[in-house]
Every structure is written in structure tokens, then in C-alpha cells.
Amino acid sequence: MRDFRVTPIRNGTVIDHIECGQALKVLHIMGVGEVRSTISVLMHVPSKNGGWKDVVKVEDRELDPREVDKISLLAPNATINIIRDFNVAEKYKVKMPEVVKGIVKCDNPNCITNVQREPVDTEFIVESKAPVILRCLYCDRIQGDFTERLI
Ligand SMILES: Nc1ncnc2c1ncn2[C@@H]1O[C@H](COP(=O)(O)OP(=O)(O)OP(=O)(O)O)[C@@H](O)[C@H]1O
Ligand SMILES: [Mg+2]
Ligand SMILES: [Zn+2]
Numbered sequence: 003m004r005d006f007r008v009t010p011i012r013n014g015t016v017i018d019h020i021e022c023g024q025a026l027k028v029l030h031i032m033g034v035g036e037v038r039s040t041i042s043v044l045m046h047v048p049s050k051n052g053g054w055k056d057v058v059k060v061e062d063r064e065l066d067p068r069e070v071d072k073i074s075l076l077a078p079n080a081t082i083n084i085i086r087d088f089n090v091a092e093k094y095k096v097k098m099p100e101v102v103k104g105i106v107k108c109d110n111p112n113c114i115t116n117v118q119r120e121p122v123d124t125e126f127i128v129e130s131k132a133p134v135i136l137r138c139l140y141c142d143r144i145q146g147d148f149t150e151r152l153i
């Protein structure tokens with residue numbers, strides 16, 4: 003069922019079924035500072051299953067795999083819809099990786115990933131998906147609010 007609360011887009015990406023309250027973080031991941039296309043943000047709209055969701059619609063833009071991985075951590079139930087010529091040409095559900103590599107900074111200032119002069123890619127084990135709990139593979143630390151440390 004289409005919602006027509008915003009003007010349909012010809013080409014672009016709709017990130018649907020975003021966990022309520024996470025839309026602004028999704029925008030941040032996509033680099034809101036350097037937006038060069040039209041973006042519509044729907045917050046707290048009714049969802050088919052009776053709950054509430056956020057939706058982000060971006061014109062003339064697709065997501066790279068790194069962005070999709072980040073979104074999966076904030077909104078594990080999000081679906082990515084690629085719009086071509088006003089229609090949903092592709093749809094997939096984000097999938098949270100088992101190991102989160104290089105997209106979150108460790109919150110332990112003494113972690114090797116933070117002190118090494120040669121940068122080391124961070125790596126975290128996903129200990130739980132709901133809620134998302136990440137443990138650093140290098141220093142073993144369970145991460146505090148990683149959504150503030152996406153890189
Ligand atoms: N041309 C368009 N412009 C803007 N948004 C669109 C366009 N086409 C589809 N959408 C949005 O993309 C999402 C997916 O569209 P679709 O028609 O597949 O809805 P759906 O059947 O409800 O999908 P789902 O089962 O994933 O919720 C919806 O949020 C819809 O509003
Ligand atoms: Mg729907
Ligand atoms: Zn660490």
C-alpha cells in the first residue's frame with residue numbers, strides 16, 4: 003500500500019520500516035551535510051503491523067554496502083526499495099552482519115584500534131541483535147551507544 007504523504011519520486015531510494023525515532027540517524031549516515039538531492043523524511047507514521055515507523059526517501063541516490071550495514075545496526079527491520087521510473091524496481095531487507103567491521107569506533111580510548119599509529123580496522127562481534135550489543139574483538143569491551151560512533 004502506497005502512502006502519498008509526500009510526492010512520489012521518479013528515481014531514488016526509499017528506506018522503509020525504519021525503527022521509530024531513527025530517521026535522523028539514518029540521514030546522518032547518508033551524509034546530510036552534503037545533500038545534493040531532494041530528501042523526504044516521514045517520522046512516526048503508522049505501519050501495517052499496527053506499530054509506528056520512520057521512512058526516508060532520497061531522490062537520485064543509491065546506498066553503498068557500507069551505508070546499508072550501518073543502517074542495519076540502527077534499524078534492523080528496514081527495507082531498502084530502489085525506485086526506478088516511479089516504481090519499486092528492487093526491494094531488500096537490511097541484514098545485520100555477524101561481525102561489524104570498520105564502521106564503528108571502539109569506545110575504549112586505550113583499545114589498539116584507537117592508539118595504534120597505523121590505523122587498524124575496528125571489528126566487533128554482534129553478541130545480540132535485539133537489542134544490538136557489540137563486543138570489540140581487540141579489547142573485549144562491550145560498547146556503549148555505538149550509534150554515536152559510526153565512522
Ligand atoms: N515512486 C515512489 N516515490 C516515493 N515513495 C515510493 C514510491 N514507490 C514506492 N514508494 C514507497 O516505497 C515503499 C515500498 O513500496 P511498496 O509499493 O513496495 O509498498 P509495500 O507493498 O507496502 O511494501 P512493504 O511490504 O515493504 O511495506 C513504501 O513506503 C512506498 O510508499
Ligand atoms: Mg508497506
Ligand atoms: Zn576495542
